[in-house]
Amino acid sequence: MAPGSKKKGKCVEGSPVDKLTDDILTDIISRVPYKSTCCCKCVATRWRDLFSHRDHRKKLPQSLAGFFYEGYNRDRFPKIARYFTNVSGEGEPLVDPSLSFLPGYISLDILDCCNGLLLCRRWDFTNPQLMDYVVCNPATEKWVVVPATDWSSKVEVARLGFEPAVSSHFHVFEFIDQQAWCIDESEFHGCVGRIEAVATYSSNTGVWRHQMVEHNDFAIPTHSKGVFFNSIMHLAAFDDMVVTFDVQGNLLWTIGTPPSPPNCDDSPLNDVFVSQGQLYFANSSGSESGRYNLSVWVLDEDYGLSKWSLKHTVSHWELFGTNYLALDYNVIAFHPECNMIFIVYGHENTLMSYEMDCRKRHFLRQLGRDCKSEYSSTDVKTPFIPYVPLFTESLADGP
Known part of the structure; x- marks a missing residue:
């Protein structure tokens, strides 16, 4: 090293990289793979600051910012x-x-968030019986209205699909159960809440279609x-399966969920997540010895095999310092860039993170006792919706 030279992270003042302007450096970073882009934040203070700077953040992928909840x-x-x-x-x-x-709305519910866009259900200010959907970008305050279907006011599950790296257009999915489909209760068959049809909306065509x-x-x-990733919508379903749909509403595969230990008390804490380009499944179960664990599984790339590999297991004692019952906590998100999960637990709805690689937990804050559903007689926790900002200006709403 020449006398008088100074280190700047991994850059050396006076080196060719250090002489690049912010605009050129931003353009270079934006072209590397996503995972490598995230590592660039650790190179130097200057590189880290590029991601949050107003003039450059439109080109660079953003990290998990936080959670919406009610x-x-x-x-x-x-x-x-x-x-x-x-x-x-x-x-x-x-x-x-x-x-x-x-x-212009009397009430608004956030139903889903996908890669920076929110799917909201909006009830009309002049007529509380009417509703529509709104897809919006909180980072840019851009929004578009998605018209309701004949079933929208009765549908309990609606989700958003959006992959900005693939297309600027988004997709809305409505999962229509027997009641919303207006089947007489005397003709119900199968499980309670059976899905009869899937309606899908594309901002590219501007129309809804439905598939039985x-x-x-x-x-x-x-x-x-x-x-939603690889242009496929994935959801955990009853009983013991993950269902997948394409953007036309066609059912592609039903994937069996990971096995539970024999003779254990299964819990409803079962859900799917995406992180680092892979599909994960989290579940909580008890063992014959009475010990409760949280398990994390990763799906093999071949969906047809329905093969899950156990990635991590942690006891409730390690997480909470007690043998917590499965109903007392929810896994709300996986960090998109690393092996970290986020959990809300207890009467005070304490938000915590857990790093799987080093088995470290971090208590972040107490969100309060009122984080529960208005329509539940029990203390069922409200949905916690993870949000990653998207600073691109465009929000495609038509062909």
């Missing part, structure tokens, strides 16, 4: 309040949870995560 308190007005908590658990919310840039689901008997839990 609280219900019958003694408060309004009874339902919407919140956003940063992923660090500290500081002022990075996003305004009111979404005040959306006009035949020769399959499954229901989708109201709070099941919608995981």
Whole structure:
């Protein structure tokens, strides 16, 4: 090293890389694979700052910013309040949870988030019986209206599909059960809440289409995560399966979920997540010895094999310091860039992260006791919706 030279992260002042302008360096970083792009944040302070700078963040992928969630308190007005908590658990919310840039609604529900876009259900201000969907980008405050179908007001599960690296267009999925399909209760068959049809909307065509689901008997839990990648929608379903659909609403595969230990008490803590380009499944179960564990599985790339590999197991004692029952906590997200999961647990709805590689837990903040559903007689936790900002200006809403 020449006398007087100084290190700057992994760059040396006066080196060819150090002499690049911010615009050129940003353009170079934006062209490397996503995982490598994330590593660039650790090279130097200058490189890290590029990701958050207003002039450059449109070109660079952003990390997990935090979570949207709701609280219900019958003694408060309004009874339902919407919140956003940063992923660090500290500081002022990075996003305004009111979404005040959306006009003309009497109430608004956030149903899903996919790669920076939110899917919301909006009830009309002039006629509370009417509703439509809104797809919006909180980072740019751009939004488009998606018209309702004949079933929208009765549908409990609607999800959003969007892959900006593939297309600027998005897809909305409605999963229509027997009741929403207006089948008489005396003619119900199969499991409770059986899905009869799937309606899909494409912002490319601007129209809805629906596809009947035949020769399959499954229901989708109201709070099941919608995981959209490789242009396929994945959802955990009853009983013991993951169902997958293409953007036309066709059922592609039903994937059996990972096996549970024999003679154990299965819990409803079963859901799918995506991280680092792979599909994960998290479940909680008890063992014959009475010990409760959280298990994380990863799916083989060949869906037809339905082969899950156990990636990680951690006891409830390691996570919480007690033999927590499965119903007392929810895995709400996997970090998109690393082997970290986020959990909400306990009466105070404590948000925590857990790093699988080093088996370390971090308590982030208490979100409060009112994080529960308005429509549940029990303390069922509200959905916690992870949000990664998207700073591109375009929001395709038509051909």
